[in-house]
Amino acid sequence: MVxxxxxxxxxxxxxxxxxxxDVGLLYLITSLGFLFLGGALALxxxxxxxxxxAQIIGDAMTFNRIFTVHGTTLIFLFIIxxxxxxxxxxxxxxxxxxxxxxxxxxxxAFWMIPPGGALIWLGFADFTWYATPPYSIISAPGPxxxxxxxxxxxxxxxxxxxxINFIVTILKCKHPDMSIGQVPLLAWSFLSSSxxxxxxxxxxxxxxxxxxxxxxxxxxxxxxxMGGDPIAYAHxxxxxxxxxxxxxxxxxxxxxxxxxxxxxxxxxxxxxSGVFAFVLLSIVGFSSWAHHMYATGMSFTxxxxxxxxxxxxxxxxxxxxxNFVATMWNARIKFLTPMMWSVGGIALFFSAxxxxxxxxxxxxxxxxxxxxxxxxxxxxxxMGTIAFGSIGFxxxxxxxxxxxxxxxxxxxxxxxxxxxGTVLVFFTQHVLGLYGMPRRIFDYPPIPEWIAMNxxxxxxxxIIGVSMAIFLANMIYSSGKGKPANTEDPFGVGGKYYxxxxxxxxxx
Amino acid sequence: xxxxxxxxxxxxxxxxVALMVWVGAEAWEAERLVEHVPExxxxxxxxxxxxxxxxxxxxxxxxxxxxxVEVGKAYKLEIVSKDVNHSFNIHDYVVLMDAIPGRxxxxxxxxxxxxxxxxxxxxxxxxxxxxxxxxxxxxxxxA
Numbered sequence: 001m002v003x004x005x006x007x008x009x010x011x012x013x014x015x016x017x018x019x020x021x022d023v024g025l026l027y028l029i030t031s032l033g034f035l036f037l038g039g040a041l042a043l044x045x046x047x048x049x050x051x052x053x054a055q056i057i058g059d060a061m062t063f064n065r066i067f068t069v070h071g072t073t074l075i076f077l078f079i080i081x082x083x084x085x086x087x088x089x090x091x092x093x094x095x096x097x098x099x100x101x102x103x104x105x106x107x108x109a110f111w112m113i114p115p116g117g118a119l120i121w122l123g124f125a126d127f128t129w130y131a132t133p134p135y136s137i138i139s140a141p142g143p144x145x146x147x148x149x150x151x152x153x154x155x156x157x158x159x160x161x162x163x164i165n166f167i168v169t170i171l172k173c174k175h176p177d178m179s180i181g182q183v184p185l186l187a188w189s190f191l192s193s194s195x196x197x198x199x200x201x202x203x204x205x206x207x208x209x210x211x212x213x214x215x216x217x218x219x220x221x222x223x224x225x226m227g228g229d230p231i232a233y234a235h236x237x238x239x240x241x242x243x244x245x246x247x248x249x250x251x252x253x254x255x256x257x258x259x260x261x262x263x264x265x266x267x268x269x270x271x272x273s274g275v276f277a278f279v280l281l282s283i284v285g286f287s288s289w290a291h292h293m294y295a296t297g298m299s300f301t302x303x304x305x306x307x308x309x310x311x312x313x314x315x316x317x318x319x320x321x322x323n324f325v326a327t328m329w330n331a332r333i334k335f336l337t338p339m340m341w342s343v344g345g346i347a348l349f350f351s352a353x354x355x356x357x358x359x360x361x362x363x364x365x366x367x368x369x370x371x372x373x374x375x376x377x378x379x380x381x382x383m384g385t386i387a388f389g390s391i392g393f394x395x396x397x398x399x400x401x402x403x404x405x406x407x408x409x410x411x412x413x414x415x416x417x418x419x420x421g422t423v424l425v426f427f428t429q430h431v432l433g434l435y436g437m438p439r440r441i442f443d444y445p446p447i448p449e450w451i452a453m454n455x456x457x458x459x460x461x462x463i464i465g466v467s468m469a470i471f472l473a474n475m476i477y478s479s480g481k482g483k484p485a486n487t488e489d490p491f492g493v494g495g496k497y498y499x500x501x502x503x504x505x506x507x508x
Numbered sequence: 509x510x511x512x513x514x515x516x517x518x519x520x521x522x523x524x525v526a527l528m529v530w531v532g533a534e535a536w537e538a539e540r541l542v543e544h545v546p547e548x549x550x551x552x553x554x555x556x557x558x559x560x561x562x563x564x565x566x567x568x569x570x571x572x573x574x575x576x577v578e579v580g581k582a583y584k585l586e587i588v589s590k591d592v593n594h595s596f597n598i599h600d601y602v603v604l605m606d607a608i609p610g611r612x613x614x615x616x617x618x619x620x621x622x623x624x625x626x627x628x629x630x631x632x633x634x635x636x637x638x639x640x641x642x643x644x645x646x647x648x649x650x651a
Contacts, residue, residue: 060635128632134609135592139558139634224610230593231608273517295595296606297613300543304536311528318524322517357528361535363542366604370595370630436599438630441638445626 018103023110024088025401028394030113031081032475037121038073039468041066046425046461049454052446063442064126065144071129072148075248076155077117079382082390083251084110084162087190089397090258091166094187095174100165109165112158116151123147128440130237133222133230137214149212156201156208163194163201185274189254192282193247199286200247204240207233231296238289246285246313249349249381250278252389253320256342259396260324263339264331265493269323277319284312294365303362310360317353321346334493337411341392344419348384352377355430373433380426383464388418391471398475399490404482410474417467424460428453545616549582556587556594556607559636561627573641575627579648582618595631598644606631622648 014022045067048057057063088106092099100106125131125148127140136145170191174183183191211233213219220226222233261268268274287309294303324346333339355377358364368374391414398406432453437444444450489495552575553564563571577583587596589607597604598617605615627642 060638064632064635064637126634130632132593132632135632135634139592224608229610231611270514270517273514295604296608297611300539303539307532307535311532314528315521315524319517319521322520326516357531361531362539363535366542367599367602369604370597436597436626436628438597438628438638440632443638445641 016107018099018107020088020092020100020103020106023100023103023106024085026110027081027085027088027113028401030110030117031078031085032394034073034077034081034117036468036472038070038078039465041070041073043461043465045070046458048442049444050458051455052444052451054443057442060442061126064128064440065124067440068125068128068148069120072120072152073117074382075129076152077113077120079248079386079390080155080159081110081113082394083190083193083248084159086186086251086255086390086393086397087162087166089400091169091187091190092173094184095170096178097169097173097175101168101173102165105161106165109158109161112154112161116154116158119147119151119154123151131211132237133211133214133228133233134224136211137223138225140215142215146212146215149208149215153205153208156205159197160201163197166190166194167198181275185257185268185271185278186251186254188275188278189250189257192278193250196243196247196250196282196285200240200243203236207236207240231293234293234296235290238292239286242289242292243282243285245378245381246281248386250281252345252386253278255389255393255396256324256345259338259342259392260327262495263334263336263342263491263493264328265334265495266327266331269326269329273319274323277316277323280316281313284309284316288313288360291360291365294362295369307360307362311357314353314357317349321350321353334491336491337406337408337415338392338396338491340412340415341388341395344415345385345388345392348380348388348422351427352380352384355380368433370439371433372429372437372439375439376426376429376433379429380422384422384426388422391418396491398478399485399487402479402482403485403487404478404480405485405490406478406482407474410470414467414471414474417463417470421460421462421464421467424463425457426460428457428460432457545584545614546582546618549584549616549618551584551586552577554585554587554596554607555590556596556629556633556640557590558592558634559629559640561596561629561640561642574643574645576645576647577619579619579622579646582616584614584616587613587615592633593631594629594633594640597628597630598625599628600625601644604630619644619646622646622651 014025017023044057045063048055048063057066088100123144125140125144127136127145131148170183170187210219210221214221214223214228220228222228222230224230257268257274288306290298290302290306291310359368359374359377395406395411432450435449437450551566555562560573563575585596585603585605587605587607588611589609591609594607595604596607601617601619603615603617605613607613623646625644625646627644629637629640633640
């Protein structure tokens with residue numbers, strides 16, 4: 001057990017430890033902190049959009065800053081660190097090694113997150129998480145924009161270091177008796193997402209440096225006034241961040257691969273197709289970046305190529321869904337909280353994927369591009385699949401981390417409220433986009449359909465907000481006062497678990 | 509792989525691939541039609557800047573914030589920007605094209621009925637992005 005609340009260790013022992021479970025715990029707590037911070041900003045945005053006109057936030061600049069920091073926080077400071085925490089806990093154990101390959105590097109990678117997060121939050125930049133030039137070069141107020149750039153640079157280095165560590169741990173440190181074809185799917189998911197990071201992030205690191213020198217006025221890579229091309233930035237950005245959505249989603253799918261067979265009490269339907277789909281997804285993820293840019297004046301040929309590349313990702317994702325459904329088919333499923341989150345996540349993954357096909361098809365893209373459709377679409381992925389997978393896994397690992405059980409009823413209430421809220425917010429936003437509401441707007445004209453749907457979305461967001469408060473209360477109370485868990489088999493689904501309670505921390 | 513057969517998965521993947529091929533082919537065909545600017549379309553230069561739209565007709569008349577067009581004619585819009593990226597959008601006619609400084613992007617449309625439609629900016633362009641709106645006024649010269 002890692003977080004021994006009965007015999008607490010001094011906090012600095014955990015902070016300065018390089019053991020993989022301690023670093024995982026630090027990642028976990030940091031990422032959850034940022035989840036609540038970013039979520040609070042989301043509630044502020046939704047509250048402001050409840051009615052047309054300025055009510056809660058008051059001025060457009062503050063609103064623009066809020067949605068920028070909301071997006072940056074939840075992607076870079078919640079989802080990625082959360083995946084790292086799960087990877088840190090489980091990957092060394094799954095490949096049967098005593099720690100990560102480079103423990104000190106691991107701790108360094110974690111300790112880059114607090115300064116990166118501080119730069120983003122203290123700067124509170126306003127140029128959206130794309131930081132699209134030329135706005136980000138000539139109009140975005142400094143030093144907020146510069147702080148954002150430095151913050152993201154640090155976070156980028158942190159993820160590259162983490163990715164190197166995962167790749168080496170899985171490929172070089174796995175037990176000699178274990179072939180690569182026996183590595184659990186969760187570890188496979190970290191291997192494929194780490195490989196994507198290694199290819200994608202350096203591209204964005206280069207783009208950020210160019211953006212910074214452009215802002216300093218010494219270069220003009222993306223500044224048309226100095227002969228540069230803003231579209232070049234868009235290519236570099238999306239070459240990183242389209243594959244990056246797979247970096248976010250692949251570990252979440254991997255977590256579901258851990259939960260669903262366990263709670264279905266059946267082996268996974270097809271291990272090989274899971275591995276194949278991970279690897280395929282991490283390759284075709286790179287062939288689809290420019291579908292974010294159909295409206296920038298690309299040629300017909302370019303658009304066609306990228307449409308084909310984008311559609312190619314659909315069968316790979318569909319294989320996972322098939323695998324999950326086939327595993328649950330005819331199984332004696334035990335619907336405890338982690339399983340409910342995973343099943344809900346699959347349902348929303350499927351609907352978000354269906355919406356994604358509409359974005360990929362060229363002519364449809366022009367009705368949906370930069371409207372609330374897109375907001376609904378990717379939030380359905382990010383919240384509906386990635387956060388659902390992550391939170392489900394958090395409940396799953398809770399007994400191992402704390403040695404205690406969470407409150408099952410509260411967990412189920414949390415799931416049901418979140419699911420209802422997610423459907424209310426993000427399905428409505430799809431429709432709102434079809435009515436033509438642009439994204440990132442502080443205020444909207446009083447069109448009756450827009451008002452009605454914004455209100456539904458805001459109510460949904462508040463339901464999610466309340467469920468998250470229940471979640472927080474459950475986590476805090478149960479980690480201190482919850483009933484002690486049976487660490488052999490806390491969920492009573494049979495079979496022996498081989499997870500962190502076996503990973504003895506050498507420092508105690 | 510174990511003791512079960514894999515044919516359901518193969519059929520399923522086949523169906524998904526076939527669906528995607530169909531979606532792709534339909535989209536390709538539709539896009540080919542959409543991209544084809546009709547002969548004799550009148551050119552309007554659309555300029556985006558923080559935070560309003562300017563329109564220049566072929567005969568040199570300029571309008572700010574409002575665009576007057578006639579029913580039954582085809583219009584080719586040449587979209588440019590003076591400062592940062594914007595995106596020109598007439599939602600009711602599914603017209604969408606980014607205004608990018610240093611580039612001229614074209615898009616076309618042909619209004620069918622008289623009436624008023626909203627023009628809006630869909631790409632984040634700073635403080636008053638939310639209010640970078642305009643009006644498309646379609647007139648029927650015969651009425």
